[in-house]
Amino acid sequence: MRRFFTLLTLLCAITISASAQNMKWVNATELGIHGYTKKSDKSPYYRFDYTPYEWNNKTIVSHAKKCTGLYLVFKTNSSQISATWENRPGRMGDNMTGIVQKGLDLYIKENGKWIYAGVGRVSTLPEQSKRTKTLVKNMAEGEKEFLLYLPIWCEFYNLEIGVDSNATIEGLPSPFRHKVIVHGSSITHGASASRAGLTYTALLSRNLGIDFVNFGFSGECKMQPQFLDFLTKCECDAFLFDAFSNPNAQEIGERLVGFVEGLVKAHPGKPLIFLQSPILETLDTKKYERLSSRIELSRKMMKELSKKYKDVYYLEVENVTGENGLIDGSHPTDLGFHRFVEAYQPKIAKILKKYGIK
Amino acid sequence: MRRFFTLLTLLCAITISASAQNMKWVNATELGIHGYTKKSDKSPYYRFDYTPYEWNNKTIVSHAKKCTGLYLVFKTNSSQISATWENRPGRMGDNMTGIVQKGLDLYIKENGKWIYAGVGRVSTLPEQSKRTKTLVKNMAEGEKEFLLYLPIWCEFYNLEIGVDSNATIEGLPSPFRHKVIVHGSSITHGASASRAGLTYTALLSRNLGIDFVNFGFSGECKMQPQFLDFLTKCECDAFLFDAFSNPNAQEIGERLVGFVEGLVKAHPGKPLIFLQSPILETLDTKKYERLSSRIELSRKMMKELSKKYKDVYYLEVENVTGENGLIDGSHPTDLGFHRFVEAYQPKIAKILKKYGIK
Numbered sequence: 001m002r003r004f005f006t007l008l009t010l011l012c013a014i015t016i017s018a019s020a021q022n023m024k025w026v027n028a029t030e031l032g033i034h035g036y037t038k039k040s041d042k043s044p045y046y047r048f049d050y051t052p053y054e055w056n057n058k059t060i061v062s063h064a065k066k067c068t069g070l071y072l073v074f075k076t077n078s079s080q081i082s083a084t085w086e087n088r089p090g091r092m093g094d095n096m097t098g099i100v101q102k103g104l105d106l107y108i109k110e111n112g113k114w115i116y117a118g119v120g121r122v123s124t125l126p127e128q129s130k131r132t133k134t135l136v137k138n139m140a141e142g143e144k145e146f147l148l149y150l151p152i153w154c155e156f157y158n159l160e161i162g163v164d165s166n167a168t169i170e171g172l173p174s175p176f177r178h179k180v181i182v183h184g185s186s187i188t189h190g191a192s193a194s195r196a197g198l199t200y201t202a203l204l205s206r207n208l209g210i211d212f213v214n215f216g217f218s219g220e221c222k223m224q225p226q227f228l229d230f231l232t233k234c235e236c237d238a239f240l241f242d243a244f245s246n247p248n249a250q251e252i253g254e255r256l257v258g259f260v261e262g263l264v265k266a267h268p269g270k271p272l273i274f275l276q277s278p279i280l281e282t283l284d285t286k287k288y289e290r291l292s293s294r295i296e297l298s299r300k301m302m303k304e305l306s307k308k309y310k311d312v313y314y315l316e317v318e319n320v321t322g323e324n325g326l327i328d329g330s331h332p333t334d335l336g337f338h339r340f341v342e343a344y345q346p347k348i349a350k351i352l353k354k355y356g357i358k
Numbered sequence: 359m360r361r362f363f364t365l366l367t368l369l370c371a372i373t374i375s376a377s378a379q380n381m382k383w384v385n386a387t388e389l390g391i392h393g394y395t396k397k398s399d400k401s402p403y404y405r406f407d408y409t410p411y412e413w414n415n416k417t418i419v420s421h422a423k424k425c426t427g428l429y430l431v432f433k434t435n436s437s438q439i440s441a442t443w444e445n446r447p448g449r450m451g452d453n454m455t456g457i458v459q460k461g462l463d464l465y466i467k468e469n470g471k472w473i474y475a476g477v478g479r480v481s482t483l484p485e486q487s488k489r490t491k492t493l494v495k496n497m498a499e500g501e502k503e504f505l506l507y508l509p510i511w512c513e514f515y516n517l518e519i520g521v522d523s524n525a526t527i528e529g530l531p532s533p534f535r536h537k538v539i540v541h542g543s544s545i546t547h548g549a550s551a552s553r554a555g556l557t558y559t560a561l562l563s564r565n566l567g568i569d570f571v572n573f574g575f576s577g578e579c580k581m582q583p584q585f586l587d588f589l590t591k592c593e594c595d596a597f598l599f600d601a602f603s604n605p606n607a608q609e610i611g612e613r614l615v616g617f618v619e620g621l622v623k624a625h626p627g628k629p630l631i632f633l634q635s636p637i638l639e640t641l642d643t644k645k646y647e648r649l650s651s652r653i654e655l656s657r658k659m660m661k662e663l664s665k666k667y668k669d670v671y672y673l674e675v676e677n678v679t680g681e682n683g684l685i686d687g688s689h690p691t692d693l694g695f696h697r698f699v700e701a702y703q704p705k706i707a708k709i710l711k712k713y714g715i716k
Binding site: 090091093094095096097099102108115116119121122123124136137138139140194195197198281283284285286287323328329336338 | 448449450451452453454455456457460461466473474475476477479480481482483485494495496497498550552553555556639641642643644645681682683684685686687691692693694696
């Protein structure tokens with residue numbers, strides 16, 4: 001009997017240590033990170049090199065340092081995928097899940113389609129800013145391809161991927177063709193999808209096989225000269241804009257024409273697609289008036305600009321996120337984004353196709 | 359000029375204090391709280407009087423103390439609705455928003471329909487467990503009816519509703535007819551709707567005008583004898599069960615027949631509707647096997663029981679939450695719940711109608 005317990009204790013000890021020891025860890029940078037608007041020298045987890053510009057705006061710099069829109073693609077024959085990751089601790093928005101803000105979102109390729117595989121969970125209250133988690137385990141044998149989205153609302157410090165110690169793992173190029181820069185407000189940034197792979201940019205990328213690069217700056221997408229300068233210089237095949245949610249009517253009036261003309265001049269022959277983005281779900285009569293005037297003005301101006309410039313497009317879908325499609329009157333949930341993509345995707349795809357972006 | 363600044367300072371001071379002073383505060387208990395399974399003497403914010411039972415299970419007691427499913431209904435001619443509320447501080451799940459866990463969710467009646475009006479925001483990191491927030495302001499004149507949902511994932515200490523100091527406010531009876539007890543897992547409890555009014559029980563109530571009372575116990579709905587005892591004694595018109603997500607196959611095998619027979623005997627002539635609830639979105643072969651065997655067994659047993667007892671119903675919709683309808687492989691998002699309600703609501707309504715519950 002005593003021998004039996006000794007054996008049992010030994011077996012337990014082996015099993016427990018096995019979960020840690022029988023793993024091989026690879027740094028995300030070795031596998032290759034995709035989805036940058038412009039890679040920064042400062043950190044492989046910054047989505048945008050903000051340094052050439054004088055911002056005088058802490059929020060923009062903080063958003064530039066976030067890993068929003070970044071993703072890894074790799075193949076492995078491991079039976080499990082784990083991850084160790086660390087982010088800057090602090091602030092958590094109440095209109096999004098912890099998973100979308102600081103967690104990971106994994107997809108597997110099945111019959112040519114990216115299917116949900118697992119999430120990397122995070123602890124929020126009490127907060128834990130570094131953790132090791134299993135995203136999926138006990139998978140069937142064979143080599144599989146994975147797509148892993150980094151979270152949308154934090155500054156990232158490090159990411160390592162863990163697989164079975166005897167497994168192979170290899171980084172792959174992005175499966176998405178071309179490069180469409182999507183510049184916009186918190187809606188583009190991803191608020192309030194439940195996971196990073198359910199933002200509208202990520203959905204469009206997986207649905208169409210085209211790389212829609214997330215260049216959303218929550219609350220700060222106002223056609224500022226710095227953004228215009230960057231966008232005129234950046235390498236890409238097309239632009240998609242959610243440009244009317246953040247600026248007020250005065251800013252739209254003052255900046256829109258110059259913004260569009262600057263881009264048309266810098267990127268001749270490339271499509272510039274503008275979406276009508278502010279959403280009118282409010283009982284606040286003053287807010288309604290403010291939003292309405294903004295929508296009216298941008299609609300009027302965009303109709304003129306899209307007549308004047310053949311590569312400038314203006315898309316509008318009434319009540320696009322539908323009943324109960326927003327969490328807080330402004331930000332789409334997964335339901336809102338699902339309807340948003342259902343409505344806009346065919347229109348966007350049709351325009352891009354005319355330019356060979358398909 | 360100096361006089362002008364003195365006047366300006368005075369005006370600012372008046373304006374600032376006005377926002378606090380020009381309000382009238384009414385305690386939620388004075389307006390009347392609805393949605394209890396069984397009201398507790400211990401707190402008006404406990405949804406269930408758990409005390410007659412010996413639970414030996416801290417999670418169940420903690421869930422019983424939550425304000426999940428509770429709501430207020432009131433009419434007012436105020437131009438704004440504010441709230442001060444306090445909850446037990448601590449723990450926040452990463453698969454839900456802060457708003458659904460600790461915030462408020464307000465609806466207004468428009469043309470006989472409940473429409474989103476505003477949310478009560480919460481601070482999560484850093485945490486704040488007591489706060490005063492404006493849910494909606496600058497509304498058009500006139501008397502309006504409101505429905506306010508309390509959050510689904512916290513113990514509540516107090517709630518006061520603030521309106522214009524010269525406004526009237528009056529509690530109203532529940533607008534929902536009958537009483538259908540919905541007993542189930544975290545899915546019934548509400549994980550992971552984005553706001554309290556978007557759980558499937560709340561959606562069914564507003565859509566059908568019937569009171570679907572939330573008796574979800576995340577992780578703990580296992581047909582325990584205490585739950586059976588309570589349900590046999592409780593006053594209601596019908597039952598809806600999401601009973602197969604939490605128990606394992608052995609528990610289902612041992613408890614299901616007794617559970618159904620106990621309820622049939624205690625509530626003759628009342629419909630008992632069972633939904634097939636575990637969701638098979640996993641690459642984990644062991645988990646898949648475990649879930650499959652549970653689904654197979656409960657399906658087989660429910661088909662027999664629904665043949666044997668005329669008031670026992672079994673409903674099943676394959677892949678009910680659809681592609682990307684779950685946040686974490688288990689819990690529906692607003693998109694998943696939307697599809698869940700679209701699929702199940704007509705079937706549930708049809709059964710209830712046969713019993714005059716409509």
